Amino acid sequence: MKNEGSIEKQIRLRSLLETAAMELHYLMRCDTRLFVIPLTAEQIAELPDNDELAERVDAFVARFGRLQDTLGDKLLPTFLRVMEEIPGTVLDNLDRAEKLGLIKSADVWLALRKLRNRMIHEYVTDPDELLAALVTAHQHISMLAEMLANIRGYFLRRFQPDI
């Protein structure tokens, strides 16, 4: 017998999987446009006068943040509940995700969250530092995509035959 509310939890998980997939889609489109040619510190230094690039950077940072928050703060705890685990703090959940093989490193996941504050071009005045932060996020999109794919894989293997 399933726990009371287990169907509701599965429906919520399914809906969050769809949301995260759309957020990843939009992040990837923005990522492709932003990094189509290698970004340079010179371009970053000209952001205040380059509306198009500044907006592209803003969109990238916002979409990266939205997807990471959906995955870490909503999808992961919901997934743990569906797996009949009890979610804990964000740190606990990320450690659990690492143990389950959903992400390679909880430390790097957390570091990416911290890094987001260093991608705000209004605050970060050093072009090299801002560039490094953006490129690092760009290089770690695969980590977000992997968590999404892994949770979807777990979910489908376990529940698809039932639904």
Next chain:
Amino acid sequence: MRLSAENTKTIRNIITAVLEQEVEIVLFGSRVDDLARGGDVDLLITLQQLPSNIAFTASLLSAKLTKALDGRSVDVLIRTPETPLKPIHEIALKTGLVL
């Protein structure tokens, strides 16, 4: 200063392990104030050789330290003695405590 000796040692160990060089660590902000409560842990690290990706290294240190200090928020700044001082650096060096 409102950090236990054990936490101070943990901070030193993690930072040294990640950066693999001699560092000076200054604690500044509300944790230096004995009368304040709670608050973020603000650290300024001065070292000889900057990591290739300062932004990510500082973020990774924040993440590892946050975990080691039971979820307390930790902010990390990294500089060399040659880095031009930003206002935040000056405040840290003036009011902070070397760990």
